[in-house]
Amino acid sequence: MKEKVVSIIIIILLYSCTTEQHEKAEQKPQDKRELVLETLPKTLGEFEKSLIYQDLVNIQEVDSSILVDLKYSTEDNFFGRDVYEELTNAYLPLDVAIDLKKASTILIDKHPDLRLLVFDAVRPHRIQEILWEALDSIPANVRKAYVADPSEGSLHNYGCAVDLSIYDLKKDSLLDMGTKYDYFGYLAYPRMESQMLASGELSQGQIENRDLLRDVMLQAGFKPITSEWWHFNRTSLAQAKLRYELIK
Numbered sequence: 001m002k003e004k005v006v007s008i009i010i011i012i013l014l015y016s017c018t019t020e021q022h023e024k025a026e027q028k029p030q031d032k033r034e035l036v037l038e039t040l041p042k043t044l045g046e047f048e049k050s051l052i053y054q055d056l057v058n059i060q061e062v063d064s065s066i067l068v069d070l071k072y073s074t075e076d077n078f079f080g081r082d083v084y085e086e087l088t089n090a091y092l093p094l095d096v097a098i099d100l101k102k103a104s105t106i107l108i109d110k111h112p113d114l115r116l117l118v119f120d121a122v123r124p125h126r127i128q129e130i131l132w133e134a135l136d137s138i139p140a141n142v143r144k145a146y147v148a149d150p151s152e153g154s155l156h157n158y159g160c161a162v163d164l165s166i167y168d169l170k171k172d173s174l175l176d177m178g179t180k181y182d183y184f185g186y187l188a189y190p191r192m193e194s195q196m197l198a199s200g201e202l203s204q205g206q207i208e209n210r211d212l213l214r215d216v217m218l219q220a221g222f223k224p225i226t227s228e229w230w231h232f233n234r235t236s237l238a239q240a241k242l243r244y245e246l247i248k
């Protein structure tokens with residue numbers, strides 16, 4: 001009799017587990033999205049909610065010492081338009097944000113008054129299209145030096161690139177890197193630095209500031225590029241396409 005009762009209980013438990021799993025499997029992606037979005041604060045804008053839904057994290061929640069000034073959320077950018085609107089936080093995949101925290105820790109250990117300041121992190125693909133169109137007066141082959149072609153994709157679209165500089169808390173200003181963010185010209189090219197130094201267009205101090213940024217980012221696993229001092233990649237585009245989602 002006792003064995004019979006135990007068997008019945010097991011059958012009931014198995015049935016209830018199977019039913020539960022079946023219900024979970026039946027949950028539509030749209031339902032899942034609604035459930036995730038319901039848990040987020042109502043004050044968050046749709047743009048930010050969509051980044052969280054796509055598994056990205058606010059980098060300041062990973063490391064509150066990193067400063068953020070999203071230039072595409074202002075009109076102080078190369079095309080003079082605010083395309084991020086209410087979004088003022090910078091988002092990245094968690095593992096990339098953790099690597100950025102490493103760079104920040106290395107910088108602060110060496111220079112307690114300095115902080116990383118992020119201009120742009122993940123950039124959804126639809127925003128990439130807007131940036132590409134904003135430069136439509138420049139032929140496509142030249143434009144690629146400044147903005148990635150959205151048909152090929154940018155590492156920013158996968159959250160695998162960061163644009164940043166260094167902020168001096170004591171002086172209450174950015175370190176002098178020789179140009180502003182998104183300066184389109186040789187003066188911003190790391191590969192032209194020795195020529196720019198020789199011609200007097202860049203100073204030794206400006207190059208040392210760039211070297212400090214490169215040093216902490218390289219130690220944390222990011223790689224600089226040859227045409228923008230502020231841009232760092234965490235992986236190759238081919239690897240990003242395999243391992244990360246394209247952010248819409």
Ligand SMILES: [Zn+2]
Nearest residue numbers: 161162163231
């Ligand atoms: Zn960039």
